[in-house]
Amino acid sequence: MADVFQILAEPSRRHLLEALRHGERSVTDLVDRTRMSQPSVSKQLRILRDSGVISLRASGRHHLYSIRGQALREASEWLSYYERFWHDGLDRMDDALQRVPRSRPRRKS
Amino acid sequence: MADVFQILAEPSRRHLLEALRHGERSVTDLVDRTRMSQPSVSKQLRILRDSGVISLRASGRHHLYSIRGQALREASEWLSYYERFWHDGLDRMDDALQRVPRSRPRRKS
């Protein structure tokens, strides 16, 4: 539903994904590793799951979540179009120099 | 101020960045290439600029915007931690199979 970048925009969700970098984690586990309340974690996990970024595997009363690469891959590929902007120094390093004063500071009438 | 992913979350901003892939563009140019109003374009360009994703160069009455790689690089590097999830097939392809029914459909009492 929501696109990948929208999903990644939320810091709490990125924190969750970071906690999942090294493998499956249960919800309680994720609550401990982040500083979120359990309902918040579940809520964000739900969003991550609906968007296909993570998957769920149930094991007893534990829900184990893990990363699914495909969705993240899309984001990575979108960004790959810009690689040349930091590889070739095509970057503008001179923004400050070229910034043109558009108006003198206006003093309060 | 706002982090890169938050910046990229907005489709209209990504459209602008896509239009800038091949080089500098003026505002009017960007208005034509996207389907946004001029104030909207300017608003989003402002946000992109404040976050360091693009830079501005003034040429006469034209404002020429262009990509600055560094900010986007951060995003790309964050994503690079997940590459193995789509390279090694570490991905869970079996989400649907492993999805466990948590409750039978509950009929209205």
Add this chain to the structure above:
DNA sequence: GAGATATATGTCAATTTGGGCATGTGTTCC
């Protein structure tokens, strides 16, 4: 089956944010 544990969901109030529109500011040209 009762209680404890693990997780999900619903509601709500507060905040953020984007677009539209009007208008302000800067620049060019005659």
Add this chain to the structure above:
DNA sequence: GGAACACATGCCCAAATTGACATATATCTC
């Protein structure tokens, strides 16, 4: 200097989103 052009900004409102808190659901253990 005045009109036309290029762009930025301020204000308003509607839609989306988050966390908190309470509570529902599922599973395990005894």
